[in-house]
Amino acid sequence: MVQVKSAFWQNIVDQAQKHPAVPGLKTIPFFSMAPMEAVTDSVFRRVVAHAGGPDVYFTEFTNARSITHPKAKFSAQARLHVAEGEVMPVAQIWGNRGIDFETATKDLKEHGYQAVDINMGCPSATIIKNGGGSDMIRHFDDAATVIASAKESGLAVSVKTRLGFNELETFEKWVPFLLEQDVPLLTVHVRSRKEMSKVPAHYEYIDRLVELRDQIAPQTLLQINGDIKDRNAGLELVRQHPGVDGIMIGRGIFENPFAFEDQPREHSLEETLSLLRMQLDLYDTFNAQYGPLNFKKLRRFFKIYVRHFNYASDLRIAMMDSTNTTQVRELLDKFDQQLAAHQAEQTIAIDPNEQSS
Numbered sequence: 001m002v003q004v005k006s007a008f009w010q011n012i013v014d015q016a017q018k019h020p021a022v023p024g025l026k027t028i029p030f031f032s033m034a035p036m037e038a039v040t041d042s043v044f045r046r047v048v049a050h051a052g053g054p055d056v057y058f059t060e061f062t063n064a065r066s067i068t069h070p071k072a073k074f075s076a077q078a079r080l081h082v083a084e085g086e087v088m089p090v091a092q093i094w095g096n097r098g099i100d101f102e103t104a105t106k107d108l109k110e111h112g113y114q115a116v117d118i119n120m121g122c123p124s125a126t127i128i129k130n131g132g133g134s135d136m137i138r139h140f141d142d143a144a145t146v147i148a149s150a151k152e153s154g155l156a157v158s159v160k161t162r163l164g165f166n167e168l169e170t171f172e173k174w175v176p177f178l179l180e181q182d183v184p185l186l187t188v189h190v191r192s193r194k195e196m197s198k199v200p201a202h203y204e205y206i207d208r209l210v211e212l213r214d215q216i217a218p219q220t221l222l223q224i225n226g227d228i229k230d231r232n233a234g235l236e237l238v239r240q241h242p243g244v245d246g247i248m249i250g251r252g253i254f255e256n257p258f259a260f261e262d263q264p265r266e267h268s269l270e271e272t273l274s275l276l277r278m279q280l281d282l283y284d285t286f287n288a289q290y291g292p293l294n295f296k297k298l299r300r301f302f303k304i305y306v307r308h309f310n311y312a313s314d315l316r317i318a319m320m321d322s323t324n325t326t327q328v329r330e331l332l333d334k335f336d337q338q339l340a341a342h343q344a345e346q347t348i349a350i351d352p353n354e355q356s357s
């Protein structure tokens, strides 16, 4: 098992060992939920935690400068809000100026964060134009500067990146360079920037990534990201590629809110819809504190919960026309009543007394 220099990440590794033993694996990898803009805020993280969450969470990415900028501060705080009792996530930040990372990480530390992750993989043209995200892959010096500046805070500073900007093979230079910066965790989304998420993830490079890590920075944890649907798929990937320490799951959570559970099982419709109800309640509280939030963003979550059951698409279509949480609750209540009536009808239809008379 890798001995990490960072107490935060060592604790994550240790916690992961408390999951049930996994045949074929001496060390159980840790699982994380990927940082996702407009998705992994405090509200959704708590819903996922309720469904059986991962070992560690990442916030949505936040511009480093905005964290202490007087005008942008307010929205940055909503992105970085952590609810009472919530597991402290890793704050993901982006930018390209050392000074912004120095001030942002100090502020994050004051707000209780113990770890930050630097986004060096975002493919968005706007972020790249501002020198952040995957543009770092073309500017090694900036990457070194922002890592060193973030470290000034004393927080655990990790990096999430891609294999390359245009060329996949860039990773043969880029990954060693990052490993030389002595970070406790390196997360690699195994695609290039150019590929966005349009081609299957390149698992064929994982063993080489492990080799590089072992040679250059054996104390750095290596986390793999890309197309991993759920915990079982992640465990299988680690079985095939020994040496991988962590698995990061992003879009898998859209298909299955229970993607991180230890023992996958069928979940009742009631259970799944109760997660949606939980999200609506938490959203209302969050909206009261930081709103008005854009309700359209909430609508995008409905398909996570309303799928794979009879009349799901009818319900979802109706929900997509809603403009507030009260309307969504009304639709759910109506659906519950219709379902109960339908089930009662079926029970009556198979009543043995009825049949024998």
Ligand SMILES: Cc1cc2nc3c(=O)[nH]c(=O)nc-3n(C[C@H](O)[C@H](O)[C@H](O)COP(=O)(O)O)c2cc1C
Binding pocket: 034, 035, 036, 037, 038, 039, 059, 060, 061, 092, 119, 121, 122, 160, 189, 197, 225, 226, 227, 228, 248, 249, 250, 251, 252
């Ligand atoms: C809606 C959405 C928002 C995302 N936002 C971020 C982000 O803020 N920071 C980041 O590093 N990656 C972001 N990503 C990329 C994911 O973290 C992840 O690298 C990518 O989705 C591949 O993993 P997956 O196949 O498990 O989804 C985002 C992806 C999606 C789909």
